[in-house]
Amino acid sequence: MKLHFxxxxxxxxxxxxxxxxxxxxxxxxxxxxEMIIAALMAGKEDDERADLKLMNSxxxxxxxxxxxxGPYNSIKKVTVFGSARTRSNEGVYHMALQLGRKLAxxxxxxxxxxxxxxxxxxxxxxxxxxxxxxxIRLPFEQKPNPVLExxxxxxxxxxxxxxxxxFIKEAHAVALFPGGFGTLDEAMETLTLLQTGKRDxxxxxxxxxxxxxxxxxxxxxFEEELFKRGYIIASxxxxxxxxxxxxxxxxxxxxxxxxxxxxxxxxxxxxxxLSSGIxxxxxxxxxxxxxxxxxxxxxxxxxxxxxxxxxxxxxxxLPRLIVDFNRKDFGSLRRLxxxxxxx
Numbered sequence: 001m002k003l004h005f006x007x008x009x010x011x012x013x014x015x016x017x018x019x020x021x022x023x024x025x026x027x028x029x030x031x032x033x034e035m036i037i038a039a040l041m042a043g044k045e046d047d048e049r050a051d052l053k054l055m056n057s058x059x060x061x062x063x064x065x066x067x068x069x070g071p072y073n074s075i076k077k078v079t080v081f082g083s084a085r086t087r088s089n090e091g092v093y094h095m096a097l098q099l100g101r102k103l104a105x106x107x108x109x110x111x112x113x114x115x116x117x118x119x120x121x122x123x124x125x126x127x128x129x130x131x132x133x134x135x136i137r138l139p140f141e142q143k144p145n146p147v148l149e150x151x152x153x154x155x156x157x158x159x160x161x162x163x164x165x166x167f168i169k170e171a172h173a174v175a176l177f178p179g180g181f182g183t184l185d186e187a188m189e190t191l192t193l194l195q196t197g198k199r200d201x202x203x204x205x206x207x208x209x210x211x212x213x214x215x216x217x218x219x220x221x222f223e224e225e226l227f228k229r230g231y232i233i234a235s236x237x238x239x240x241x242x243x244x245x246x247x248x249x250x251x252x253x254x255x256x257x258x259x260x261x262x263x264x265x266x267x268x269x270x271x272x273x274l275s276s277g278i279x280x281x282x283x284x285x286x287x288x289x290x291x292x293x294x295x296x297x298x299x300x301x302x303x304x305x306x307x308x309x310x311x312x313x314x315x316x317x318l319p320r321l322i323v324d325f326n327r328k329d330f331g332s333l334r335r336l337x338x339x340x341x342x343x
Contacts (some may be wrong), residue, residue, distance in 0.1 A: 003041050005034050014038075054159075057262040061155075061162040067168050068155055069132070078103050078253065079167050081186045082118025082177030091209050096177055098246045099207070100125025106250055111170060112327045113163075114154060118177045120145035130317045134166045154252075164189055173203040173253040178214040194239045195232075197330045200263045201337055204240040205249050211310045215242050233341065235331030258341040261318055266308045268295075270325040272340070278302065282343035283321070289339065293332045298324025 007013050019028050042055055059305050080100070086093050100110055100122035109125045112119035114133030123131045124147050133148035135156040148154045156241070168190060176187050187206075193199035198203040206215035219242060226232045243249055261273040286300050294300070303320040310316075323342070325333065 003044070005037055009037070012037075013113055015063045017168070041096075052263045056163055057158050061157055061159065062165065065155060065162070065166045066151055067127035069166070072109060072120035072291070075109050076107070076172040077109045077111050078173045078175055079184050080118065080122045080177065081167075081179060082122075083179035084113070084115040084119060084184060085115040085180070086117035086121070086177070088121070092177055092212070093118065094205075095207065095209065095246055096121035098124040098250055099175065100127075100131075102246050102250050104130040106254070108172075108253070111167060112148075113167075113182075114148050114156075116145050118141075118179065120147060132170075134163050136160060136163050168193060168199055172204060173205065173256070174248055175207055176215070177207045178208050178212070182224070184268055191239060194334075195236055195330055197327060197333075201330070201334050203253050205243040205252055206242050207241055207249060208242060210244045212244070233331070235329055235335070238331040238334045243274070256337070256342060259343070260337050260341055261315065264309065264312075266306050268324075270323040270327075271303070271306060272321040272323060272337075273315055273339070274321065275318065277319045278321065278340065278343050282340075284337060286321075286336065286343075290336050293326055293336065295324045295326050298326075300324075305326050 001011075001012070003009055003012065013033075015235040016033050019031060019036075020029050026032055039055075039059075042052060046052060076230045080096065082092075082096060086096075096118045102125075103110055103185045104126040109132060111134060112121075112122050112123050114135035119133075122132070123145060128147055128151050128282075131148060131151065131153065133144060133151060133154040135144055135148075135154060137156060137158055144151075144156075155166065157166075164167055164186070167186065172189050176183065190199070190204055194201065194204065206218075208215045219237075222232065222237070227234070241252055243252065257275075259274050259276050259278070264271045264273070280302075283300060283302055289302065301322050303310075303322045305316045305318070305320065306322075323336070
């Protein structure tokens, strides 16, 4: 029998409906139905044990991720990356510890890779009650640090790609300390997602010591190699900021959320939800300054919640800006958000 995602599978659809009804209290049953269909399709189409095990483990890991993070949806979280090999007597270690403490004091939770070095420092500063750990099973080096060992918010992943989803999907900001291949991989992953719009805008902060040059040299490579060769554009540099103090990190994250709340796309329009209203004069100025990122004849206008947002009743009262965004220049979109916060 050939299966389809549309409801044309006859008795199979009926049995899946009965199964969902039997289990009870299943949210979004139409989506769950398609997940079941996909699993059945995979079983029919692929007899490779390794492929099916990968699909199975991925679904299990992502399900557990949602379970652990779900109760904390209303709390902003900052993912912090950095080397597991940073020693406790290094200045950058103490900066990471202070950042964890400052973030917790300001009301944020932190997400780290649960290892040593920078990760342990951040968890020490924030404390276990304000920390998540997303660990990875490796044959060396990566075991949970003492702060997170036994923590109910510690998740250990088999696959790096599932772990990366958790790092970025659950974050309201990302802070990057100096590190090795893993840190740079996570930096580029985050940048790529922001540049292509596959991740809604968030602050991406590069943290150097006051006289450090780790990230400044990295940025110089971007300017002298990538930008000069035309591989990136000038507005891509808006996607990240370099700082040299803990206070700057927290200030930049706070400022990003001064008025901006979140983004949602409704058909071809982008809806920017705001925590406070914006003046008509400011809307006029935004239309003038950001015509280059609007579709031809498009505009930025004030609105309330759209009917399509009815599934988010908790934020229905927030004011909105409807933006006819061209979905091309996400670095300039970040500038728009900064301008909205400054109005």
